[in-house]
Amino acid sequence: MIRPLGVLAPPDPEVARLKRRVTLASLAVALTLVALKLAASVMTGSVSILSSLVDSVSDSGASLVTLIAVRQAMRPADAHHRFGHGKAEPLAALGQALFVTGSALLLCVEAVRRLITPEPVGEGPVGIAVMIFAIVATLLLVRYQDRVIARTQSLAVGADRLHYVGDLLINLGVILSILLSQYGGVTEADPVIAALIALHLIRGAWKIARGALDALMDRELPEAERAEIRKIVLAVPGVRGMHDLRTRSSSVHTFIQLHLELDAAAPLADAHGVADRVETLLHARYPDAEVITHLDPKGVAEFVPTFR
Incomplete structure (x- = not known):
């Protein structure tokens, strides 16, 4: 049976379910980490933990946008959108990239300020414990996202995953920063690692933006x-x-x-x-x-x- 010309197949219900569940999981993980990192940042005064907090806040916003975009993108075609609503996903991914870039630039400013006016890092064990928890939670989420992406090929979920893969490196960097600053006496390590984290975020944002623009500008398939x-x-x-x-x-x-x-x-x-x-x-x-x-x-x- 040939599908009628101009009629798109309705979105796969199983694909829609997977996308909704993974975006809800992403949002839940991000909000949990925001609360923990906020407490750790206040207790330690670490700009590296602050950078990780900024990243988790951006992850929360990105995951919320992704959740909304996925729901919109999975709506079937209608009289006013004969080609469907699929471009809501790359549009959301582009918004994520801009948001992350802005957050990273603000983080660079704070890192430079801390280099000029160093501040001690305290409560190292608390910060390290929070970062270890963040690494475990993020690893579990990324593995779940990998399975969903393999099934759905979702651009928005892929962009969300990129955030969390970067988070793994960020959290390891924060642990190194705390160890060097509090136990090694290298006070410059904290702002330097924060600046490196910011540059990593900008690089990841560019990758997200490029893929989103390709979809929005109707780039040919590979x-x-x-x-x-x-x-x-x-x-x-x-x-x-x-x-x-x-x-x-x-x-x-x-x-x-x-x-x-x-x-x-x-x-x-x-x-x-x-x-x-x-x-x-x-x-x-x-x-x-x-x-x-x-x-x-x-x-x-x-x-x-x-x-x-």
Whole structure:
């Protein structure tokens, strides 16, 4: 049964459930760590713990935005959004990147201030205990996110995961900072490590922003996937060639458009049957896709755009 032209498949309920659960888990972990790190920051006065607190606050905001975006993106297409709502995910990811960048820049300012005016770090055991708890909680969350991403390919969940992978390094850095500052007498370690953490956050934000912009600007699918589409199409009996393949993804749905080259003398019903078989095979490979085919007689000259 061929899906009607212009009708997107409804979002997979299981995928929607997985996305909702993982984003709720992310938000719960982030809020828990915010509370613990706030207490540890007040008790120790460590700017490294403050940097980790800033990161957890940004994680909380990002996870909340991701939760809202995932719910919006999984809504089915409607009369006003015929291509669905999938771009809510990359839009949220771009917002996350901007938020993290701003937080990291503020953190850099605080680190420079602490370098100019050093302040002692106290209550080292408390800070270390909080960071160890944060590492364990974050590891469990990242493993859960990995399983969900493997099943859903969610851009928003992937962006959220990037935050928490960075957190693992950040929390290890904070532990090192406390050890060097309180027990090694290296007072500069705390603000220096905080600045390195901020630079790491900015680097991660750039990666998130680049992926989000690719989706928002309708970047083509990776060449390996485009090659697979060509292989599927050209293997269909009756297809003599293809050209002008156009692809894009909204994170939730994939959109595939192409021109099929068929025998010029083929009856319309036969040509339509070939196109139906092509669309059926592509839908089998990309269940979330909208596939649009245009039929051309083989050998008829047609302008085909070329790009560098």
